[in-house]
Amino acid sequence: MSTGAEKINDLKAAILAIEWEITDEVMDNLTRTIEPLKEQWAGKKPLLVCLQVIGTLGQYIKKAREKAHPDAIKLLPDVFATLETVITDESMDDGRKIVLVRTAVDKYNKLKTQLAKRRKEPGRESQPVAAVKKTGVEAPSGAGQGGSTIRDLMEQKEDQAVDGAFNTIFQEMVSDDRAPAAAPAPPAMPSVGGVAGPDAKEVVLARVDDEEFPEADSLLDDFFADDGLAFSITEAKAEKETHAAETVEVDLGQIEVKKEKAAEPTPPVERMEEEEITVDKLARIIQNMKYGISATLLKQLAEEIASLRNQHPDHYSVSLFMEVIGAVGRHLVSHGDVAVDLSRNMLQTVYDRLAHSLFTMQPQKNLLASHLETVHDYGKWHEQVVAELAERAAAEPKRELSAEMEETVKLIVRREVDELRKELLEVIEKNKIAEES
Amino acid sequence: MGFINVKKKEVQIKIVYYGPGRGGKTTNLDYINKKYKQRIKTEMVSIKTHGDRTLFFDFLPVDIGKIHGFDIKIQLYTVPGQVKYNATRKLVLKGVDGIVFVADLQKERRDSNLKSLEQMKENLLSHNKDAFKIPLVLQYNKIDLQNQGIPLLTVEEMEQDLNQELRVPYFVGSALAGDNVVETLKKIISMTLISFRKELQ
Known part of the structure; x- marks a missing residue:
């Protein structure tokens, strides 16, 4: 794939614009920038799949506007980043490119599954999953497993089939937001868990202005005390070296805290x-x-x-x-x-x-x-x-000296020359005297 | 509403930092996270756009210790400040126990403060909560800008605008420099825990 990065600058600009404002103009611009790229990349399936996902997400966001799932807005730049990598990294082999695109498409499918779940909640319209099956590209054993749908799509030979399937998915996504207003499913909020459960009791908290709780204040003073807060880089380094690293992975609104393998004894300087x-x-x-x-x-x-x-x-x-x-x-x-x-x-x-x-x-x-x-x-x-x-x-106007200024300059120059001549004559005179003596 | 698990002896409280965009909500949490990193021991989760704006929310869980044998677990959230994300703000407010409203002292942000506070009241009502009853602390942020000759509102003007009816505690601070960031947090946790007092005894 030798397509240069410069050819997708317009697409990048169109996607960045969506982060700040969702208007018909911005969304139409996205569609406009996709079309010529589709023609240009005809036959390059990984690129076309990325464009399809971007286009479908764009149509969904345009239709759903403020009701659009926040992850849809987040996913757009992600898919674009994948597309950009696939285009610009000439050292990458085709197999690796396909893996990257599949990862992006899997994210898209997760989002689709999330939206489908929302639709199935009580109070929402019945889901049109059957419509997807009609396209004939849904994996036979993978209904509900979005990832297999797109993998199958990538293997389809007819571009038309790909278009049709994506359009169906788009319809499915949009139909979710056409449903009568029901309480939106809360996105997966991160939680340390453990408190809410069968033994948990909810307490309605009301503001109490005239009371104090010395035990609470004392606990807060202790926790937030400044003393002993070395906050030092050395300690942080040591901790990194001896403890398992904890990373937070944010993906489509679902937040998982993953324990990774213990850090290497000498972590990279970077x-x-x-x-x-x-x-x-x-x-x-x-x-x-x-x-x-x-x-x-x-x-x-x-x-x-x-x-x-x-x-x-x-x-x-x-x-x-x-x-x-x-x-x-x-x-x-x-x-x-x-x-x-x-x-x-x-x-x-x-x-x-x-x-x-x-x-x-x-x-x-x-x-x-x-x-x-x-x-x-x-x-x-x-x-x-x-x-x-x-x-x-x-x-800027060209600076020309006025006649008066010019005369002044001439005078200054003449005086300087005269003085120089005088000095020179004095030097010559001195030399003569020196030679004669 | 807070949760108390008598069997496990745990209490969970949700505090939300609310306020207009670019007001300093995330900076408050960043400061707490950095300063007390070794005590907090967990990661702060942020979901941001390319422009470093909060897209969904920031989340920082803090276990502050025990009171009467109960582990006190505080969950700190921010909401996205940008106007278009009100649906997200509403969601984050679900189950809130205490709120820090971070207002911007800059004169040009006066309207944003007022609109954001009004919207917060409406959003709370949608969860059957009342801004006049829920534990609430105001923070008048960005006082550090006064040294740069930037026109700021006076504390009296802020009080007149935002706190005339609410009559809640307030702090003048600088989230960037850390001034009164901890004090604000301590106050809102303390106010929230007072509401739990009977349950803990």
Whole structure:
């Protein structure tokens, strides 16, 4: 697959736009960007499947609007990230690409299953699962197991069959939201569990203004006391080395806390450093720049970037973000009145990605995508800045000296020349005298 | 409503941080999580968009210890602040025992504070809860911005806008710097536990 990443930039922009606003215009734009790609990638099944999923999710979100399952909105960029990886990673073999696409499609199927469950709840319309069977692509033994449906779809030879099946799935998803308003099923909230159960009793809590509970206050004072909070990096490292790592996997609204195998005795430098970096100060500086850019703030920005770089010289995931923030900061120092809003937004966007990569995302999956987006945004920012600088230079009137100024300059030059001549003559005179003596 | 399991001697309480978008709800939880990481011992769960906004909710479980032999388990949640996610806010409020309303001190955010508070009252009503009865603490956040010359509302104006009728405890703080973040949390837990007092004795 030699299709270049540049060809999906429009699609990426259309998907990012959905995160902020769901309007007909935004959703139609998504559909418009998909169509030419379908033609372009005819015969490339993994790419087409990704496009189908994106298109179907887009139609569902457009139809359901604010009632759309939050995971549908979350799944869109995930599927896009898969598509982007499949396109851009030329070293990846076809087998690996298919595995990646299948993983994305499995997520889609999980979402579909969740929506189907909601539909089956009392008060909702009867489910049109039979409609899926009519397409003839549902796995015979896998009804209700969404994953097999799409795997079968991928193996279908006729693209038409794929279209039909997805459309059916879409109808199924939308029909869920056409059902009469019933209490929505609460999404799986994370819970430490253990308290609610057959022995649990619910207590309706009411505000009590005039009472105190010294035991509770004492317990809170103890728990939240500052003393002994070394909060140290060394301890954190030691703990990482000796205890099993605990990761939180968030997938389609269902949150599982998984115990992984014990960490390796020497964890990679990357991982350790990512957990130690604090970018609060950087956040504050960038936030304050929104309200006005001053020399002090720019100095603080430069110092903070230098400090973070010194502290974490080899930090793979941070360095790119620092480079870009540094470049934008340097631009503001040298041209504080050119593309100011654009630059401020750029700083905030890059910071957001940095913080996101440090604290929330699973770096191995999403960091590359985040870096690529940053590089892409930096390119656009740079182009805009260069264009504005050129525009400004062109608009500036050519400076010509007035006749009076010109005369003044001539006088100054003449006086300087006269003085130089006088000095020169004095030197020559001195030399003559020296030679004669 | 809170849960008490007399057999297992456990109490579970749900606290929700509510407020307008970009107000500092997640930053409150981040601060608590980072500062007390070694005591909390569990992970904070966040579901965010690419722009680092809370898409669904943040969740941080904290076991603070025992009172009269009962393990006190606190579950801290935030709601997504963006206007379009009201359905999610409603869901997160289900079963809430105590609320921290994080308001933004910036003048330009005055309307957002008011709208968010009104919506919170409506959302609580949909769960048969009353903002005037549920344990509630207000936090007037971002006081650190006053040093940057950013126009802020005065505490009196915030009180006039948000707390004239509610008459609940409030804290002026900075979630980013950690000012009054812990105090706010301690207050809401304390208020909630007072409601449990009879059950625990």
